Each structure stands twice: as structure tokens, then as C-alpha cells.
Amino acid sequence: MLEGTTSEIRERKALRVNPAKTCQPIGAMYAALGINGCMPHSHGSQGCCAYHRSQLTRHYKEPVVATTSSFTEGASVFGGMANLTTALDNIFTIYDPKMVAVHTTCLSEVIGDDIPMIIAKAKKDGKIPEDKIVIHTNTPSFVGSHVTGFSNQCASTIKYLSKSSGETKNVVNLFPGWVEPADMREIKRLAGAMGLDYILFPDTSDVLDSPQTGYYKMYPDGGTTLEQLEAMGDSFQTIAMGPLCSQAAAEQLEKQCNVPAKVIDLPIGLKATDAFIDALRVAGDVSVPEEIDKERGRLVDMISDMSQYFHQKKVALFGDPDHLISMTQFLVDVGMTPAIVVTGTPGKKFERRIHEICADTNPDVVALAFSDIHYLHQWIKQNPVDLLMGNTYGKFVARAEKNLPFIRFGFPILDRVGHRAFPTVGYAGALRLLEKITDAFFDLRDRNDSDENVELVL
């Protein structure tokens, strides 16, 4: 399908071809799903909400519920106040959530609806039951990307709900960033194994990976509870994973409730997981249990076993900044050579970080924010690589490049199931990534090697 892509990179002034990002509201919706009993609400046209739900469903293979203001022509002229008020009334009467998290869309942003005012008025007019909560976040799609939307939702939730009672508790806040439910589960396991009391926010485990029970629950069991959200203001520290996704929320909490923020990279790969475990160790003033040490040891062991196959293999990556930074670091750590790293999300900081990480191994690394898959494709046509990593859309590039080994990584993954079940964070996640990388290389050899070259033992 991408056979028509030429290798000559043309100057493009104005457009996006095969994007490596999407719009803010979907991130806000995902984050809001990580709150227990929360109904995400999309303040805009019906389509936005349907798209975000469908896309999340395709990725998580789970029912995703959210409501919409169902904008009409009238709303686009007179504003969405009436729609939102009716919507809130309906949502509480019909679906009875504990909380509604409103996010905006292109349309309501351009119209300029004053959401807090509308919420306040709805509250005054009795459209919102006394014991229920409505929060909002602004997610204009013409700024940032889906990652920004996730970050905004997290920060706004804290702004609305976290309080400090004046008494600091021996609890640490963990902000996992935009990772899979399986990853959130793994982060909790690690924190538990370290012996820490923690609050994870958001937490989509047991929301978007719920078991088959035979009945349909609009609000699954998982998610950070309202009590926890409030109590986060009393924790002694926040460990925020992934600057783009979690830093804003951590800083908001620091400002609001004086909870010191420590921002680290997403714990993907060896170094970043080390940093996470270390952050937990320092925070809890505990020593790392043997169990975790052994996990790490097994990872290092596998890297050594397979190191010859990694050596200086060139990799092209695309996806979201937080993920790419940790992944690039991991690839460098196992001896591979990131050649081009592309995100659709704007931000020069990302480019600097990638250059820093690759300074020793590949000073010529191409690091691009606010770019797209089409650019990456054209670039690798001129500079062949050994491996491609990115979301599902990468498979078209891989096919066009004669079945270039390709590993699905990031969001969205629409054509595989593993990401739902197995984490990529932590040492266990890193082991899984190594398995995928070696599988990709070895499968290629098994397919392409001539009879006399086929190796039984690799």
C-alpha cells in the first residue's frame, strides 16, 4: 500500500502524511477511564466521541463507554451550554456515575464554551446531584497531541480533587503515564514488592482488561477511587513517570498540596527500570528485595546471552515521546543503534533528549518531533535499517520495505493481542521486549537463509 512512497525526501511546508499522533481528547478519555466510576464526557460533536471510543476499543478490545454533548448546528452558533447542561442531567439520571470528566473538542474550544461556568450553573440548578462530581479539562486538538490530552486530564483531575489535610501520610503517589493496563498492574506489583504504600493514578487495570464475567458492567471495578484522588494531597511524594504524560500533574500537586514531585522516565528497559526501582527505594527508605534483584539479574543475563545479535543493529522508531525516550535508551543499552526516532507530538525537548541518549553510539541520529510516518519511511529508504518499531501503522512501511523486521510498540496496536496481557515496563517487560526483538531477527533468518545456512541453534 505504501509502494508509491519515494526515497527522495521532499520539502513539505504544510501537511501531514500518515500521522504519528492523534488528537487530545482521546488521551483525556483514556486517563478518565482510569478513575473509578467515572464517565468521560466529550463536549463536541457525536463523531469525536464515537471515534475515540472505537479507537480505544480496537486497541484494548474492551467496551469503552463515554458520553457526548451531541453538538448540533445550533450549538455551533450559540455555544454548547444547553447541550452540556442537558447532557449532565441525562448522564446522572440515566447512567449514574460517581463522577463525570468533561473534556472539550476542537469545536467547543473554537466556540469558546466556558466549561467551569456551565458546570457551576448546572450545579446551582440542581442538574448535578449533591453527592456527585463533575470536573473538566481543556483539550484543544490543534495544540499538542493525544499525549497532551492525557496529561491535561491528569493535571485537571488533581486540580479539582486533591486536597491536603495538613497531615502527611506514608504513601507515595505513582503516576504511570500513558501505559497499558498490564503495565499499570506491573508497576503496582513492583511497588508492592518494594513494600510501599502507594496510590496509582490513573489506573486502567481492571477497567480495560476486565475478565469475562458474563455480564456487562458500565463501570468496572478498577480505577483510582475518589477517596484516593483526594488523599493524594497527603502523600509524602509523587513519582511521575514519563515527563510528557505525568509531569504537569505532579507539578500541579506539588503546587497545590506541597507534595514533592520526582519526574523520571517511563520504566521501560533496563536503565529506566533501575531508575524507577531506585526512586521507590529512596522514597520508601527500603532496600531492594532479592526477588527484584533476581528479576534484574535475569534480564541482564539475557542481554548478555544475546548481545552478539544486537550489536550495532540499526533501528527506526516512531511513537510517543515518553515511550521513545525510554526505548531509545534501552536499545542503546543493549548495543543497538537507534538511527531515526520520530514522533508526531511537537516539542524540541524530545529531540534534545534523543540526541543526548545517542551521543556516544550514534551522534548522527535523526530525532524529529512534529513529524510523521511518511517522513520516516522516506528516510529509511535512503538509509536502510534492520528493525522498525512503532504502532500498527508501521506494518505498511515494513511491507513496503521487503518485510523489514517490525515490532509493534506504542499506541495504537490494532492487530495483535499481546499488549493487553503482558507488560513492557519493568524488568519483566524488558525481557519481553528482548524476546520480541530476537524473534523478529531470527524469524527473518529462518525465512530467508538458504538451506545450507539454516541454523538449528541460535
Next chain:
Amino acid sequence: MTANIHILPGREDQVWQKGSGGNLACDRRSLAGSVTQRACAFCGSRVVLYPIADALHIVHGPIGCAVYNWDIRGSLSSGPQLHRNSFSTDLQEKEVIFGGEKKLHASLVELIQYYQPKAAFVYSTCIVGLIGDDVQAVCKAVSRETGIDVIPVESPGFKGTKKTGYQAACEAAFKLVGTGDTSQIGPYSINLLGEFNIAGEAWMIKRYFERMGIEVVATITGDGRVDDLRRCHGAKLNLVQCSGSMTHLAKRLDEDYGVPFQRVSFFGLEDTARALYAAAEFFGDPALMERAQEIVYEEIAKITPRLKEYRKRLKGKKAALYVGGAFKAFSLVLALRALGMKTVLAGTQTGSAEDYEQLKEICDPGTVIVDDSNPLELAKFVLEKDVDLFIGGVKERPIAFKLGVAFCDHNHERKIPLAGFEGMLNFAEEVANSVLSPIWRFAPRRMAQALNPKEDSHHECNC
């Protein structure tokens, strides 16, 4: 548990049970605040035009809209694959303030120079009108500059449901109609409207007609080409499948060019045969009818033995269906019946009053019919009716699986041709693959039933 799920207030009249009398309300906007399964006007126009493979499709707006519609429909093209790329102007804050016309202009010129498409469609999303962009003017200017047709598709999301978008798409496509040479088109010639070539279905259907001796001038829009659209007014008859999306274009072709149209369906044996006969009858040539009968006979004979096998295994199973358009619902009810299955719940996102009348007629007594439904309602009826199979789209799939019910995708994301005679066999296979999976025996509801055969199982539901 089902007792705890209620139909949403204000929606009672959008749910109807055969045998209960009364009417079904439809064709209204979804309630603000509802978890509707519906999409928007932009989505409607985009999915309808997208299969035109040698045209450039560019989405003018912030990035999201372009991403969610990127290659989601399994419409195949036998030639160019240009339509499977995603092009967007990716509007930024700056353009929202100062306007996006310049960016659109530059994007179009760049893309047209690079890909040399036969025509370009420009989709305006929600905010384009609001930020004051005159898309029409930009299209005209680019058209002049590049010499190809650049056609605006006016379908901002808030304009309405997919239906509104279908109309905008038809209007846009119609701009090309009548600009091509029709002198080579024979007397027995048709267009297939509303056939999107999902998994190659248009190719299968086209072959039937060609075997009959009928020329298919254009499939609109499956495996579509700009030049076919230009000359499609030269065909003598339009067969409209998927009535919802293309009736408007058929009407325009009738009004302006005197090409009559008939609604047909290619889902299921009966409907496929009926469609072939309808065309033969229209041209009034007994030889055509003879050949149609031969084809029907031959094709059905080919698949009957295997179909019988499936029927034996599927007999008595109960199905629920929730699909986009009503016409598809009719065909599915019949097709399921042909497999020995019963439809106990039927619903559509966008059916009209007329559609629902027809649906009511063909359904069995007791069948529940819903318009513009939502997950809670669907779950309620699936459990109440103890359904074995759910047929729907992407948003319904995980709900069915959570309930422990088999699922068949009958929407545009599927990859298996379900149309025509062979399609019926594929459909049976799809249904059997899911319904007969041993996993449903492990579904909690079934396990409870197995332990306690007389009683219905009851679960507490926290919804």
C-alpha cells in the same frame, strides 16, 4: 440482572417489540449525554468516498479526524492504493486564529504534484467553517492551478449523523458525473451504487452481471475510479445497495440523467438472486433472465451441501443484530433464517420510519427492534433473550464477548466477503466459527445454566 437495566427515559419509544402494537420513533438526534453508538456527518462522507482509489482524500482540520478514519474500511482496490494513505492539514493554534486557507492551498498543491491524482476531495471537519475558511474558494483556485477537479465535501461533524454525511458525499461525487464519454457504453449496462468492495465483494457481484451479459459501468464507490464516475450517467440502470448511503446519488442520477434505480441487496441467497432477476427483468430480454437463472441455480447448487451442514449445526440458535443501515438488517434477518437461526433483537443506527416498518414485517413475533441504541440497552436484551450470537460493529464486539456471547462483524471493518452466493457460505462459516466455539460453555451464564438447567441465571449487576 436484566431487571436492573432499564431503557433510558426518553428512549422508550425507540424500542419496540413485535406483537406489542404501537410505533417506533426514529430519525431523531441522539440525546445529549447518551452513550450513542452513532458517529457524525464527517464520518459518513469519509467512509462513502474513501474507496475512490485514484483520488486524493485530504482532511482539512486538526489531526484527530484524519487518524480515526485512516484505512479503517476494508475496501479493496485493484489498482492505485492512494486512498489508503492519511492526509491531513493538521491545523495548529496559529491557523485556528488566522485561518487555514493558506495551509490547505499549499497542502493540496504539494500533494497533487507528488501523487498526480485524478481528482481531489477535501473534507471539512468541525471547525473549518467556524474559523472562517472558504474551502470552496481554495478548491477552485487549486483546481485552476493544477488542472484537476478539487471537490469540497461539506460535512462538519455537527451537521448531523452519518446520514447527513452520506448526502454531502453524494453531492461531491455527483460533481464528477456527466463529465466523461459514454459512447462506448452498451444497452445492457448498470452501475452498482453503495457497494464498497469490502474484501472484494464488488468483484464477485460484478462477475455475476458480466456472466449474465450486463456491463457494469461503475461500482460506486468500491474499487472506484474517477473516470468511472465521470461516465456512470451512461448506464441504463442503477442498482442501489446499502440504501442509506447512496440513495441520494441515485435520485440525482434519475432526476438529471433519467437513469432509474432499484434498491437491492447482495446479502443472502434470496436477495442476491432477486437482485440479478431485477436487472434481467428491467432490460426485458428473456436471454438475460435465462442466464440469471442459470447462474443462480449453478451457484446455489455449488454451496448447498456445505450450507446444509452449517444449518444442521446452527439450527435454533438465537441472534441479535445491531447494524448501521436498515437494509442490511433486512438481509441479515433473512440470511440468519436461512441458517435456521432466529433473530430476537434487531436494531440500526440510522433507520427511517419506512425501514422500520419493513423490518417489523419480516421479523418473527417477539423480536425486539431498537433505534439508535446504547451498550446498556443492548446488553439488557442480549441477556433477556439469551442470545447466542451478536452481529454488529467494532463498539459492540467487546460487549458481546464480555457477556459471553459469540460475535460476527458485519460492518465495514471485516475482511471476509459476505455478499453474493459465496458470501453466504462465508457468512455461515463466520457465524459457525464463533457460535460453535467451545469457549461459550465456559461463559459464566452458560455454566450456571448447565448447573441449574431450569432456572435462568441471575447476576447482580452494578451498572
